[in-house]
Amino acid sequence: MIGLDTIDKYTMKARVFPAAIALAPALALAVAYVSWDSFSLSDAYAAIASIVLLVVFADISRRHGKRLEKQLLKEWGGLPSTHMFRHADSRFDTPTKKRYLTFISQKMGEDPPSEEDEVNDLAACDAFYNRCVNWLRENTSDKERFSLLLEENINYGFRRNLLGLKGSALIVSLTVVLIAIGSLLFGMPIDASSSxxxxxxxxxxxxGIHSAYFMMYVTDDAVSExxxxxxxxxxxxxxxxxxxxPAR
Structure with a gap:
């Protein structure tokens, strides 16, 4: 569960924002039920319940996102960063990739695999590349120095967690529609200040817009990107x- 003392930029943008977006129709409904002219105890309960629900969904977004990540990694065949280190991958040119691998290899005290090694034992080579990725993660924790990396990590966490809440968000939208229709049919008061x-x-x-957004834009491809x-x-x-x- 998220505590007030753990709220940082990543937590807010990658966990709380997806939860708020997923719950947006329910939060809008709660606002509609509150009488702003004469704020009562029941209105206070509704406001508190909305905040609690948001905190709970923020925690759910992280857990569902992590669970989803495991499935996506199986579909991708491993981490994209691991694939990018492979000799056969063309997203980085060969000299640049060699320079990066040589540098990290020296830091780890290991020899980088060759193209022939990849052909003979790709799994062992990927294990080495995974260690390279882990080394980079452990040595890029300075948020100011690696601010661009932090932003991309937040963007990935946001999309992953939002996708993890996709099913819940669609249920929220459907529930709000049913409640709204029930309010009209059975005369449940919504807000005295408007019809x-x-x-x-x-x-x-x-x-409807909320559901369309999740159906069209919250996808596996968005997370992969x-x-x-x-x-x-x-x-x-x-x-x-x-x-x-230091120069050697």
Whole structure:
């Protein structure tokens, strides 16, 4: 569970924002039910319940995102950053890749695999590349120095966690539509300051847009794109490490 003392930039953008987006129709419905002219105890309960629900969903977004990540890694065949280190991968030119691998290999005290090694035992080579990725992760924790990497990591976490909440978000939208229709049919008060039919149209329309967004834009491909951008920036962080290393 997220505590107030653990809120940072990553937590806010990659966990809380996806939760808020997934819950947006429900939060809008809660706002519609609150009487802002005469704020009562029941209105306070509704506001508190909304905040609690947001905190809970932020925690769920992380757990569902992590679970989803395991499935995606199986589909991708491993980390994009691992693939980028392979000799057969063309997303980095050969001299640049060789320079990066030579540098990290020296730091780890290992020899980088050759093209022939990849042909003979790709799994062993990928294990080495994974260690290179882990070394980079452990040595890029300075948020100011590696600010671009942090932004790409946040973007990836946001898309991954949002995709993890996709099913829940669609259920939220459907529930809001049903409640809105029920409010009209059975005379449940929504907000005395505006007509019931206007509130219904706004809530149903918003829920429809919300559902369309999740169906069209919250996809595996969106997460894959963010993962590749993060992986590329992680590998490019070698430039700063090499530049700051003493000349030999």
């Amino acid at each position: 019931m039919s206007t509130q219904l149209a706004l809530l149903v329309g918003f829920a 963010a993962a590749e951008l993060y992986a590329r920036q992680l590998i490019l962080s070698c430039e700063k490490h090499i530049a700051s290393s």
